[in-house]
Amino acid sequence: MTIVETPMAARGADLDPLRDQAVLLVQGQDRPGLVRAVSTTLAEHRANIISLDQYTDHANGGRFFQRAVFRLEGLDVARSALEESLRVALGEGFGLTWRLSALATPKRVAILASTSDHCLLDLLWRQRRGEIPMTVPMVISNHSVVADDVRFLGIPFFHVPSSGPDKAAAEDRIVELLADNVDVVVLARYMQILSGDFLARVGVPVINIHHSFLPAFIGAGPYRKAKERGVKLIGATAHYATEDLDEGPIIEQDVVRVTHADTAADLQRRGADVERAVLARAVTWHCEDRVMRHGRETVVL
Amino acid sequence: MTIVETPMAARGADLDPLRDQAVLLVQGQDRPGLVRAVSTTLAEHRANIISLDQYTDHANGGRFFQRAVFRLEGLDVARSALEESLRVALGEGFGLTWRLSALATPKRVAILASTSDHCLLDLLWRQRRGEIPMTVPMVISNHSVVADDVRFLGIPFFHVPSSGPDKAAAEDRIVELLADNVDVVVLARYMQILSGDFLARVGVPVINIHHSFLPAFIGAGPYRKAKERGVKLIGATAHYATEDLDEGPIIEQDVVRVTHADTAADLQRRGADVERAVLARAVTWHCEDRVMRHGRETVVL
Amino acid sequence: MTIVETPMAARGADLDPLRDQAVLLVQGQDRPGLVRAVSTTLAEHRANIISLDQYTDHANGGRFFQRAVFRLEGLDVARSALEESLRVALGEGFGLTWRLSALATPKRVAILASTSDHCLLDLLWRQRRGEIPMTVPMVISNHSVVADDVRFLGIPFFHVPSSGPDKAAAEDRIVELLADNVDVVVLARYMQILSGDFLARVGVPVINIHHSFLPAFIGAGPYRKAKERGVKLIGATAHYATEDLDEGPIIEQDVVRVTHADTAADLQRRGADVERAVLARAVTWHCEDRVMRHGRETVVL
């Protein structure tokens, strides 16, 4: 007897239905009438809202966050008119900031890695499976150990060494490679501290994975510190990179249970599983336009 | 040195701000313009939407579910006019079903229990803390072992024995006690099977907690069966009671890890922690008007 | 139809079989032959080992930790002879420290609380159910709000106010109440910092519950700090109290998921569930003689 397995959601086949779908993210000072303004503008353009999540951080006049997924027949053609209406209704009318993304257009994600492959390969494997709406135009590393794996998957790999004096030159080289080619940069255990200047020049969001449950064990060697403190759980934190190291807005966190019998190497190994899972969720949510930054926090809708 | 502890959210103090807030639940066939219709109706009555979650089960013409929390100055006075507008706009205009609840009016919850006290006492304790927006007008049991605990907490207790031949009479007595006094009934490990007739007559939703991860181990003795099968996790399931035992729409589930060293009694003990946690979440969500039934499923917004 | 519920493990009924069972905890420098020495000594006294867990923190000459549960017919009578043999074999022979506890003798646990009742009531309820092998000879609080609940459960309550100048007098009074009456002290959200002198004088282990995932958010106001930092998980930590606040050996930790929509009060409420669960596990393990301290770590067997 043969069991016929339903193949994993062939997203390629899904792209067609996604073709006319888009996400609208809106953020700003809460005022009465915002939901009406958004839904009316969408309705006037004959867009049908598929899902809508709205959150206000205070019942009386807080900050307003909204994510709407809608379907609009002939989105490609209709988009610029819709954007003009949104500009008038939301921007001029209410002083809101907003962003529109077509669901059929995957985000272009550059991945920076060093010698560890667990976060890198997990992202590339999920991309190949169609789990994350992204393309990966390039992987950059200050080492070359992951080059073969990356190229086997058909993805360009660039080796940009970065030691002491070369650091500024390395950042220049990376900025050059990324310019206009990517929508987001993911630091998949990239073991170099990037300068604030780099973050400013790169011009797109940068997501980092930290191998601890922040704000515990800030800085280097978190697994060693966790072992010394005798904690019973270890964790990982995905956050937007900012100039203040380990202080950027947190997108996602998770933990795994450990015991006294786990060595620091065991913590590192078990932590790797949490790191890759947490980073994959953070990157997925970012690419699905679910994450909005507000000060040191994120709102994930 | 004295540490001043912030007292747990004194909801009493919160009731004032809640006074003008309400929840609107809407369900029906999805059609373009529904979000606009809701938000426009609310805006016309000067209601400000605090949060809104909307879900449609298919991108093209599925079923529409929406939960909106809004604030309307002078809700008590304005309510009937708003309801009339909703009736016209949502009911007549779109054939939607909807329900409006004032947040300041807690649900009236009757609890039925037997000899186990873990689910019962956890609910009563959460009610006393102000964690669940409910009042408990009565506890009914076919045993009297929990009577003192219940009455110590200031809650009326009724002993309704129910053995073999008395079953129908017991159901009559319970229906009589509940009639017009409660908005929802919670079976907190009530070890009597209620008839379909009872469920029909009681006229309000009935929430049950089953001591297994349904649909595994349907029926009696789930912990014994779990031990025999050698599972590594045990669970609990809160669901709306229906005439088909253990088949009602699931509201919430959770599990806890067990090992070969746990006896059936250990499973029962560890399971009790999951049962009370799962039931408390389900009752909270129901009382916060977050749960919508649709066939054998629930949508929790 | 009546469902007969198996009553929760009536531990009272279990005490008889536990009568001849004991736990032996052993700790010291690892050397070849330790397991043989322990098992031979037990076998010579006709004790049958029911379970045994042994852990050494390095393969070559680390520290040795062992927990053995055994059954010895007529333990009461045979105990002193066995202890003499253990003293010779383990103490003199190997320089090990060890401790023998009869399983039928529950630990005497004093609970110190303030105004929050969630940890306190959960421990008392578990004690009444027979889930934790302990008796509670007294509850002490610097407030009197929990007095009625405690006394309703048949447990003596002592009100020992402790503000500014009275602090030393309060500690004197507590030491006086505890002296020779208890085996362990549990701080169930007791919001007073105890002096190192107090910890020395009290002479038994003191277990504290901290309302954060230590070492994150050390000190006061962890839920507020967690909200400000925008974490996606909050936690609780049970640890032995030491003179260095929040630095004692960790017994147990756990976390719960939160979102941007949770206010600081929500974090406090959700955190309360984790706090009581974590503290209950830590107290249970301590009372079951599963926890051994070694420097800043605990070994839980």
Add this chain to the structure above:
Amino acid sequence: MTIVETPMAARGADLDPLRDQAVLLVQGQDRPGLVRAVSTTLAEHRANIISLDQYTDHANGGRFFQRAVFRLEGLDVARSALEESLRVALGEGFGLTWRLSALATPKRVAILASTSDHCLLDLLWRQRRGEIPMTVPMVISNHSVVADDVRFLGIPFFHVPSSGPDKAAAEDRIVELLADNVDVVVLARYMQILSGDFLARVGVPVINIHHSFLPAFIGAGPYRKAKERGVKLIGATAHYATEDLDEGPIIEQDVVRVTHADTAADLQRRGADVERAVLARAVTWHCEDRVMRHGRETVVL
């Protein structure tokens, strides 16, 4: 500034210290003196016990399970003499069954897969990282879609088609390939039902991953069934394959939370993460000689 990353536990470098370590698994009818017999035998051969876990399923005369890790200088040379002593002391003396494995000898694991790659690639990646003490002498599939990935990792791949009439021939071919070459077979989402005859002929343990939280959703299409039932958690189960499909002894299980908004395809995608994690843990524990079968249960020490 360069952050020096501690490379992931280079197990290659660890193999030397592991050279003289072994695991002894013992199972049988509990009788007084068993721990002494084991520890005395080991001590007489100058083996130092590093860790020991023992479990008996009843306090009075149940079944005895023990796992001991020990270090014995010159294990290769000393092994046969030790085994002879164990045969006499444990086998003849107590009627126990036992098994000795050198830690430095990884298990030989054959993996059978179909078209899904998530479990397969995760196992191969963990093997390459040195996380699981195993070698993979071959991957066999009834499809060829995973061939390139497998061979890129340097592992032999055999395509053994298996449709309707070919089924017996396919099983013959697989038995032939496996014979004497492997210590355990892992079905990594191998979508063919293997005959009881195959399981008998293959002569080594076979581990399967089922894509549900058994015993819920036995049989085909568990994600579809889970969607229809509206469960709030989905799971995966790793178990030893037996002739009774989905009924073999469970090694490990886990779950992940889902919502009403997840489609059957989403469940499949999220389930894949649980499947690979659960299977990896089960295979690791098996290869570390932690799992003992007893009837329909497993004891994991």
